[in-house]
Amino acid sequence: MSLSREHDAAWRGFLRSSALLLRVLDAELRAEHGMSHRTYDALVQLSETPGRRLHMKDLADALVHSTSGLTRLVDGLERAEYARREVDPANRRATLVVLTPAGLAALENAWPTHVRGVEQYFAAHVSREEARTLAEVFGRIVGNLER
Template sequence: MDRLSEKELTAWRLFIKAHAKIIEFIERDLAVQMKVPLTTYDVLIALFEAPDRRLRFSELNRKVVLSKSGLTRMIDRLEREGLIQREKSEEDRRGAYAVLTDEGENQLRKAWPIYARGIKQYFAASLSDEEVETLTRSFGLIYQELQSSEEIEGKNHERK
């Protein structure tokens, strides 16, 4: 295994600490304004951006940062709150979709201004335009590499 340089380890630790602190502050701001928490927002925005505002549960699971059991509990809660609804798949009797409701979209839109302000205040305000471009390139490269690795792993898994 390759050893981490001190610079790499420092960058990683600062990334993790900054991410955790930004999320903590945005979560606090959303709670103070009595808006949906970020985990709920994450599910709602994934559905909002999906075709017909619906996703199979397996697709939704890949788009959000929750464990499978965590997502199941979240879906149950969001359905009880009227923010999403379940829809049986016509093609696959065992499959089901999570579908964004009008109330879910309404709650998403109410949370966005607080979330956007948090991104600006706790993340972007500390950075110059050049630094934002550097981070965008850097995170883009990391994400692209991870996506490629995931696709290769998926193909290898299919062969087995």
């Protein structure tokens, strides 16, 4: 079995562009806010959940980046006072990661930098029609893989 030339080119373009885009976004967040893109991602995931808290496993599942080093990531969030660990009162063996006011403020401060980068390096090169197509295609892929 082999990929068509078109599928191979699309796949390689996707891999290379996403790696480069994440690298650039990470560099900008580090330079302007002293925050990695992985930290930003964790803060986004926590901010978008009810109560701004997630079990460690759910945070790992929600992250865009690799889940390896999750304990180190959460340790860093705690050192920066962006999040804290709490024992889940419903299951005392489970640990929750809770976004702090300082973490929400850091996210709100970094958000314009992230959006500017996404606009400059992605959206400026993709028409709205192409964006709709990409969203549909990636939505199908994600939906299939999450089943």
